[in-house]
Amino acid sequence: MSTDENIKSLLSEAAKYYAVKDFEKSTNLYSELNELNDALTGQNNADYLYLYGKSLFQLALSHSEVLGGGPDDEDPINEDQDESSEQKQQMYQFNEVLAEGDEIVEEERENTESEEAHGQEKVGTHQLAEGEEDGDNDGEEDGDNEEDEKSDDFESAWEILDLARAIYEKQGDKPEIMKKLSETYDILGEISLEAENFSQAKEDFQHCLQIRQKLYSSEDPTNRLIIESYYKLSLALEFDPLESESCKENLNKAVQLLKRRIDEKHAEEGDKDLLKELKLKLRELQAVKNPLEALKSEGMLQIQRALSGDSSVPAPVNDLTSMVKKRKSSSKPDVENEKKPRKQ
Secondary structure (H helix, E strand, O other), X not given: OOHHHHHHHHHHHHHHHHHOOOHHHHHHHHHHHHHHHHHHHOOOOHHHHHHHHHHHHHHHXXXXXXXXXXXXXXXXXXXXXXXXXHHHHHHHOOOOOOOOOHHHHHHHHHHHHHOOOOOOOOEOOOOOOOOOOOOOOOOOOHHHHHHHHHHHHHHXXXXXXXXXXXXXXXXXXXXXXXXXXXXXXXXXXXXXXXXXXXXXXXXXXXXHHHHHHHHHOOOOOOOHHHHHHHHHHHHHHOOOHHHHHXXXXXXXXXXXXXXXXXXXXXXXXOHXXXXXXXXXXXXXXXXXOOHHHHHHHHHHHHHHHHHHOXXXXXXXXOOHHHOOOOOOOOOOOOEOOOOOOOOO
């Protein structure tokens, strides 16, 4: 079997398993694909890395759900991993920018020529969330080991996709490359959301939105990928008190664009229900007092009680700890020979 036939076979088999959500097998096959490509060419292929990283991310999500740590039940877009919400999966996960078959093999030749000095690029280690450590954790319970494995999958997916991003950014600004780059930024943002690293998610979703606006806004201002980016950016901003207004602005933008899309008769099945859910979420956010102002008010009440010794001054009723998730820090992976590292 020739080299191209081997690559085509691995791509085809991996795509089949991915389509039926057997992410364990698809991830293994995409890993094998990258190893074969590296052995044959000595270079990383951004498309193969993207497919591998995307599959690994889905595998990590499936493990997360088994352990009870899946996407928020109230998220109208990220319910797509539940069989009962398969229709919503199609609403926003409707585009596959990369062909997972013969077309990608043809692109490989052009990509190889345009990639300069990518042969030995390696990703550095980093942590997506606080408390993740390398090495074995002897003596820990099985549940802890499973949680570590899940975190490792998310971390590995982030590193692989970030390397794909670095390669895509060196390949120019052709529309087909920019589409792939936007999808890569999109999944990087989702991984950071899972890790509760909201600042990194914000950065990646902003990059994704900017690219999608350049690609689609002139011909299709209400393109659903643009709407998706506004929504996901609002998710990244939701739990930061300093970003409360920006969160609502981005969610409102998603609502307005989706409404306009429906009014212009470009709606797809389920869009009207989705619009209702997004409007409801926006109303809930608007009904909540500005978190930063609430924190200031609570502090002033505590100071007033301390100075006056008056126990009759009521304590604030609203407990903001249920509204604000703990933000976890992460460092970015270092890519050897990268002249323009990502902003910290």
